[in-house]
Amino acid sequence: MKSEIDDLIDAWVKVVKEDDDEAMATLVGQQFVRVRKTAKVVVIRPLRIAASRLTQDCYGTQHVALCEKWAEAECVELRKERLRDVVSRLREVGWGDELDLMKEDNYAPLSKLAEVNVPEKLTDTAWSNVGREIIKGMESAQTRRLARELDEKLHSRADIMESTIKSLLRRPELWPYRVGFGDIARMPEVREIMCAPDSEDIDAKFAALPTQFGDMIRRWKAHVDDQLLNKYVPDFDEYEYPRRAKSYKRLLSLDLATTRFRCERCAVEFGWDCDLYYPSVLSHDCLHGETEWMDDETDTVYAHFVEEYVGSEGFYTYRLHAVPLTTQARKLFELCGKDTDTVTAQEMDALGVRFVRDEEYIMTWRAATSSSQDPDGTWRMATSGEASKAQKHERRIQLEEARWFCRTCDEPQHARGWYCRDALRHLATMHGGVTLSLECEHLQALPGYDKSQDDFQFKLDSLDSDEKAKRVYQL
Ligand SMILES: [Zn+2]
Ligand SMILES: [Zn+2]
Ligand SMILES: [Zn+2]
Structure with a gap:
């Protein structure tokens, strides 16, 4: 060689x-x-x-x-x-x-x-x-070829998905939870239609989606409630002792008067550290900016499609913390003759009581038991006269802050509702009404307004003044 x-x-x-x-x-x-x-x-x-x-x-x-x-x-x-x-x-x-x-x-x-x-x-x-x-x-x-083909299919179905979800979003039963486009797009029922083989009738499947929607929302709500309840389970329990965590959770209920959360983002970025109550906490802005994926959904074609098409918008509770009850708050519940461990928010609302602190401020039970109250205050129950004056101001503010939607006419088409003035105009022209009320047979208040936002607090001496009593947000 x-x-x-x-x-x-x-x-x-x-x-x-x-x-x-x-x-x-x-x-x-x-x-x-x-x-x-x-x-x-x-x-x-x-x-x-x-x-x-x-x-x-x-x-x-x-x-x-x-x-x-x-x-x-x-x-x-x-x-x-x-x-x-x-x-x-x-x-x-x-x-x-x-x-x-x-x-x-x-x-x-x-x-x-x-x-x-x-x-x-x-x-x-x-x-x-x-x-x-x-x-x-x-x-x-x-795998790459299949992913590429699926992605093309998903984009070809994006329009019909969008129009279907947009019409579902107009259902009033969704508003208390502020379910968003991304939340629905991520539901398995939608994903299944989007990824179905071409041989199936996609239009028909989307047309049938509204009949399943009640169940989809119930499941979503249960998942969300579970996440909120988890905030009350000490960290170590959930991972190391899942069974103990489960039984711990069974003792808790989101309906308790003591259920309250704090948003870490608001506290850190805006210095706003008020308590958030259930269920209005669900519509808090910071809980809808970005979402998480379940472990088995990371890195899938559909996850990336939704991310690309909708963005990361979706419900996510990681910024929330459960707020423990202060000793002072415990005393106030007892002052009303209630057991702090079992009293529900509904029971407290039904009492109609107001509290006075340091003879200077009058407030609802939520505001009074908030963790941001000064622990050294001197407290008493408001008289029924003081309470009814405060309620009058609360009602005015509730109406001013509410957004409205007409059940009878299914309007307005946009999901944010009318301001007070536009709602009044609609009531007068369409239904011959003259006054707005939270119990109107036609107009319904949207979130942001529900009972759990009743954390009103006024200066005691402003209740009688001719000027409108202003809501006090921070002490
Ligand atoms: Zn050569
Ligand atoms: Zn926040
Ligand atoms: Zn109407």
Whole structure:
């Protein structure tokens, strides 16, 4: 072998020196034929080394390129042959359909795999070494192709999804929870239709979605409630002692008067650290900005589609903390003759009581038992006269702050509702009414307004003044 190569080199150097084109062509042709016949890597490798030696010998001559081409052409041929071998071996193990899809693109991305794109013959031994890697490469190429096709399908169905969800969002039963577009798009029922095979009638499936929607919302609400209740379970319990955490949770109810949360984002970014009550806490802005994915949904095509199409908007409670009851608050519940551990918000509301602090402020039970109250205050129950004056002001503010929607006319079309003035105009022109009330038979108040936002607090001496008593937010 060694002398064969030397002979070849000598012959090559000779034809180059003589600049004999014909002799050169003959020599190259002979070597091609020889290599083809033996098709052994051991042959081509010395040839390549020979070529590189010749390249040095002939450095600076116009023949360098020719020599390199000669060796390169052989490499290309070997690569092609290896690819053909790989393809036929893969067909034998059932990759035929996937290979047919790659055929048009000369088997890319298979042909670009490091184990395939080698100028070496694929022996049985080589296949047993790299076959597994090559099949892994096929699997991931298939996964990418399926993902690409699914993504195209999802985008082609985006319009009908959007119009369906938008009409579902107008249902008034959703508003207390402020269910958003992203929340619905992420529900499994919607996902299933979006990912269904083309053979199914997608329009019909979307048209049928409203009949399932009640159940979808009930499940969503249960999930949300569960997340809120979890805020009351000490961290270590939930993970280390799931059973204990479960029984702990059973003792708690979101309906308790002591249920309250604080938003970390509001506290840190805006210095606003008021308590949030249930259920109005559900419509708090910071809980709707970005959502989380369930563990099994991360990195799926559908998750990325929703992220791309809707954004990260969705319900997420990680910024909320449960707020423990202060000793002072406990005393105030007792002052009303109630058991702090069992009294519900509804029972407290029914009492209609107001509290007076330091003879300066009058407030509802929510405001009085809020964790932001000064622990050193002096408290008493408000007289019924004081309470009814405060209630009058509360009612006025409730009406001013509410957003309105007409149940009778199914208006306005946008989900944020009318301001007080527009609602009054609608009431007068359409229903002959003149006064708004939270119990109106036509107009319904939207969130932001519900009973759980009754954390009113006024200066005691402002109740009688001609000026409207202003709500006091911070002490
Ligand atoms: Zn040369
Ligand atoms: Zn917040
Ligand atoms: Zn109306």
